[in-house]
Amino acid sequence: MIDNDELVSSHILGPITVNRFGDRFLFNLNRHGFDKLGAEALFETRFGEAMFNENTLHVIVGTDSGLLVKYLRxxxxxxxxxxxxxEPESVLAQLHEHGMLAVDDERILCIGLKDWSAAVRSFKISDYFYINAVRSFNAFCAQDDFVNEYAELSWSVVDALAQLNWDNNAAIGQEAFIDRQIKNIAENRLPAKLLKNAFKDQTVVILAGGPSLDDALPWVKLHRRKFIVFAVSRIARQLLAADIEPDFVFSVDPHDISFDISKEMLRFGGRTVFICSYHTVPDLLNQWPGLMFYLGQRVPWESHLNVANFSGAGPTVTNSALSVAHELGFKRVILAGVDLCFTRDGFTHAKGSNEQLAGPKLNLTSLQVETNGGFLAPTGNDFAQAIKNLSLQAKRMVLSGGKIINASISAAKIDGVEYIPLAEIKLEAEAADAREVVESRLRDSSLELSLDVILADLHKARFHVQEIQRLAEQARQINDSMYNAEGVLENYKDKRKLDQIEKKFKRQHRHFSKLVKRFGIRQFLQVVRPFEDEDWTFEEARRLGNLFYDAYFEGAKKLSLLIEDAMDRVITRQQENEAEPDFELLFQQWRKDKSFGRAGLWRNKHPEVKISAPVAAVFEEFERKFADILNQKDTRHLEKMKQASNLAIVRQRAGLLFKHKKTQELHNLLASLDKHEQQQAAQPYRYLIDGYLAELMGEPERALIAYQQILECGDILLEDALIRVARIGIEHDDVRNVHLALDCLSKLNPVFLPYFAEIQRLQGNILDAIDTYGSYVSQFPADTLVQIKLAMLYIECKSYEGGEMMLNFILSQKPDYAPALNLKQQLLLDKGVN
Incomplete structure (x- = not known):
């Protein structure tokens, strides 16, 4: 019978075929994808200009049988x-064997995954990450994944890039952080250090958004007065539903999507204190109704505004909350919902979160950690880094006499953190009143800066940055004019002028000059570009000089605008303190910032002020908008989370787990599908996993029943199910099932016609086998191997005319093809004997 591995191996790449556009490819990599438009037209349409950006490293999974490489060349x-x-190693070998990867450009490299590390080093991927210029995507063959090799490869590449991106971006400043820091200047007025050791020797419970939070909330509510409660902002929705108001809420994320996740915290009452990083998303800070303390520095330049303060460790908000707990003097920290890994059925966060509402995460990475329960659980790169940081924090706290407990058995096991179930944790009679403690610290403090002082510092900063912008523009003009038409430096006086400008950057404006570079570091790194090895000509020196001063100019320009916006915001805050403010100015700023919640804050601050009907109408408009924003459920974040629960992911993931015999993970994936919102659509995928599990457990009959269910469901997963049916039939010499499966497969995909022909031959249906082979050869006239098999079949049944015709056709294409010459000689001998 047909060789089992040959049939079901993911190396079924199909024959070489050529379409009407002249595209030559391995059929089963792309099948009919290029039939209508041709490869070049499709590449232009799908990838277009994105593949032709300067100073960009493109990481591409798959080459579309080398056609994408040819397109680039x-x-x-x-x-x-x-x-x-x-490419997968098997595909790469075939492409080289058929001469489909001719690359004579050192800027293009085609590799297998085993050469990944060397390749990214040779292409200096770190330099591209520094300038935010690494782009990755899947070629058409990897998107379709007809050969079931690309899913694993694509996931491996995504994981590797995510880790490299994390590592490299951690090494440089990020524009978003400085941007937020300047936007938050008007709000960052109380440093968290005011609370140093305010809760000495007490117990705090830190609540985060992991799945185990669901089990912890009833316990927290029951013992609410026996500890201080820290909560990360993203669980505000769940806390409100559980009627739990935290003492402190934390946020550190600078990205806009953080507001979507955390906006319900704005519904907390006046007893909750907000502790945030200096770079937290402004929409949370500028609409927060209560007390707020910031972590880090007020401003990103050298200034008296930057008083001593807690730094707040990252990368997650939980790390920051733990760091603050240590600084505030807490002796015991209990972690709840701090899982830093996902559940085995694919849930990443607690009930009520967007992640949970979107359904189970089906595209889990291969990264795993050990849990307190001793089993492995999937995690992400950010969580993996958070685990390392939290372990260091825990060890420091333990050395100072503190204790950290994680109450979840399913949480990641962390050195320095002790696992104790909630029921076994002993609690004191009653904790301190957090609000009273905080207010006592404020009574003794004069560290809250006046808005006048902040405004004066912003004026100074704007002057320096605008001077840098002016000097950069002047330097750009000098640099561009001091070379002649041939690109040769001819005016050395101009060179001295540039040197003088550089001295001003370094001396008169040195702190702000550094800030401009930090703010626009990616633009400045484009000037360095160590990935270009060619020697600099004068023309190149001029071009790079222009880039350098353009980076200075653009960075200073953006910073200047940010500072001016911050000044407007401070002036608005001054007006908000007035009983009779300039309402037009307030409305203009609130609209610009989309901080509609400030309307309600102003009313609460000035309840006795009578306002005119037109002004009252605007207030009502803003309060309606604020309420609409808080009530909006279909946010960008929820939509993003739903993408990770797309059923199309299941086929690839299930096939990958089956290939590696990951029985437990298949059970976990099946459990995920049981909780998916599209139960009917998930049914074929459930049958597929059932079949895989039955095969791994040595129960072929049960597997066949599962695969038969897929065949009866419709068009989804038909090919996958039929391949498994054929494999089981081959393993158990069930010729009938193999015949039926291959018959169906050959109708779905002509790649299987030769296998169907072979089973027909083995059953003695020689004429049917000849017809099947003939159908295949008519579709793939370049597949010499199958043509040889057809010729042999003609000879076997003594149809010498057909055999000779087939061999003559082969030799017309390949006159020196030895197998055809030998077979023709044998045919002539057999024909003479008969």
Missing amino acids: NKTLPRGARYLFI
């Missing part, structure tokens, strides 16, 4: 661009 590649293609 026929184009003029942009300056500083590199292209790293990754």
